[in-house]
Amino acid sequence: MNEIKTIAVIGAGTMGNGIAHVAARSGYEVLLCDVTQNLLDLGLATIEKNLGREVAKNKITQQQADEARARIVPTADRASLSRCDFLIEAATERFQVKRELFQDLDRILRPEVILATNTSSISITKLAAQTSRPQQVIGMHFFNPVPVMQLIEVIRGLQTSQQTFEAVRSVAIQLGKTPVEVNDAAGFISNRVLMPLINEAIFAVMENVATAEAVDKIFQLGMAHPMGPLTLADFIGLDVCLDIMRVLEEGTGDPKYRPCPLLVRMVDAGWLGRKSGRGFYWYS
Missing domain, CATH: 1.10.1040.10 (N-(1-d-carboxylethyl)-l-norvaline Dehydrogenase; domain 2)
Structure with missing residues (x-):
């Protein structure tokens, strides 16, 4: 498993912009992807507002906020994600949407890249089967608001490898979160x-x-x-x-x-x- 420096986040909505915020604040370069520039602009405005709130509460300095914002690169071009080392999908909670995304991402990303999904209920096993890398598909269920909430449910699909689980656990800790392991079942635990x-x-x-x-x-x-x-x-x-x-x-x-x-x-x-x-x- 290569070193993870660049994390792609698909979806600039409530969960996606929160994940991008936390990843950038933790020192990762972030590629934030959504289908339109307008959605990206809305997501970035939320990130800037939330970073400002952390500065006001003395959780981070203005310099740290500026550096975190500078690490986030918005893109509406899915093909540009090919250079990422790790991907977290936070798109609409519909299987058909995620299936299309995972099939496309499987084609775009390097073979060793892990595909994590922020799904709150959809089967990881079923999503993994849509790809040629089922052993590298895993659930990373963040909680709202992402910059504040401590928990990440890390969900193993039937095919998820131990190496993938360990890599995701390590990323979760790097993000300042507490990973809790769960096996794939409808709705997980939460x-x-x-x-x-x-x-x-x-x-x-x-x-x-x-x-x-x-x-x-x-x-x-x-x-x-x-x-x-x-x-x-x-x-x-x-x-x-x-x-x-x-x-x-x-x-x-x-x-x-x-x-x-x-x-x-x-x-x-x-x-x-x-x-x-x-x-x-x-x-x-």
Whole structure:
């Protein structure tokens, strides 16, 4: 395995720009790739704002922030990623999108390069099978907000080699994160446990057991959660929660993962949470 100096990140959205930020701050050169210049500009603006916030909190100096920003090279040309030493994919949470990406990246990247995916629920084993390097495909599930959250779920597919796992574990530590090993199963650990909790909280609201505010207050005051499950669902995005519940239901074949009808209706209405201005709460 060659030394990793340049990390490519696919997707400049919430997760992708957070991963690029942390990688650049940790000394890696970063190739940040998305499909349009506009998406790249939005991602870079978020990175600059978040670096500025770290300077204001005295976590890093202005010079360190400037150096980190200078290490990020935006590109809308996927072929330019051929020079990277390691790749983290943080594109849309849909298998068809990731399959097309992985097949293309497999063709573009050098044979020894690891393909890591930030998927929160899609099978690593299934993604790996789309490539000619299944032993070098692995899950690196970061948590939002990436610059703040400590955990990375490192998910082995059936074909993932020990060498790949060790390399990814080393990168995670270099990024200042704590890697926790998980085997490939629908939803891994985080979403296998969290999403049914959120789904059940939505059932409680739909069945008029309690208001969203009451459900959240019970979890904050009674279980010491920093935010209640419905506030968290709005933060994650209700469309993302629905996608993950469907992956769990399909992946396990177990009806206990059936998405709550209220969740489906809210997503149909475009009430996606914080990002759309309305979910279980209103956001200005």
